[in-house]
Amino acid sequence: MDTFRVMRQDDNGNRFPVADGLARDEAERLAAEFEARGHKQLYWVEPTARPMEATGSVGGIGAAADGQDATALGDPADPGATGASGTANRIVVGGALIHGGRVLAARRSAPAEVAGRWEFPGGKAEPGETEPQALERELLEELGVRARALQRLPGAWLVRPGLELRLWVAELLSGEPRPLEDHDELRWLGPGELADVDWIDHDRAVLPDLARLLDPARQSPA
Template identity: 80%
Template sequence: MENRIVVGGALIHQGRVLAARRSAPPEVAGRWEFPGGKAEPGESQQEALERELLEELGVRARAVRRLAGEWPVRAGLVLRIWTAELLDGEPRPLEDHSELRWLGPDELSAVDWLEHDRAVLPQVAALLGAPDAL
């Protein structure tokens, strides 16, 4: 069986990236991640990320490019992280999150990231240091 894709969005705006604190499920509540969710059948990864950011945060965003790597979340699910550009709206924790924070390149270690999200932090830090590299 093919793995289902979970997309995470490194939403970058004005030199900072958005981190979201999970409120559920209990085993990850209180930890931080790049928001996103599962791609639906027939949906591209970009479409899935843009839909998930609208549902979870209430913002319109554009998926820009996939970061290197992928990480197993659990059996049958694999995470891929994309950079995303904020187009419209102010992010709010509407679903699955209790708090949001914009982090600059020197603040990325200030929150307790989930392991697979932590794995892309060096790539995200490099992008924040060169904003036109989105």
């Protein structure tokens, strides 16, 4: 039986497989579901046997920072720690978006248990995406900005069974952040203002590392 895959293309022409080995009707249903979510990329269905075109980054979005290769900035073959069920956790990436010596905080509007608290925006990595690619896509979808992932912050958190959060530093390349999805307010915070909002716990854990990045004078003496 012929099998099909769902493909996605972002605004820069980068192509990624979203799901593979599906029956045609299942693949078409999945592509339609992604479209209905309002994502800003193109989705389509193609036969699995069709050769994959080389994927890659164009310009700043998805590009590795400071000459690092894609493996150093998140390998899609690294799905995260294994959960209790024996299956790999799905990765959620959050982005500490930095610009002008400040970092962007976003206030959650839902779900109810975290509404009103602050976080670093982001979302789930799709199959085939590296963590930087997923973060740059999510910041475009959630905030309407183009950004570049720079480095991963220490730590990882199991936000619920099967979902592992990893936080990254990213730099703003273009655009003015707007709360387009899941947030109702944004604030730029300097190194001395990081404690001014009520952070979700796992985001709060990386504030000391962020403070040192925003203000080199806070670095511990050698």
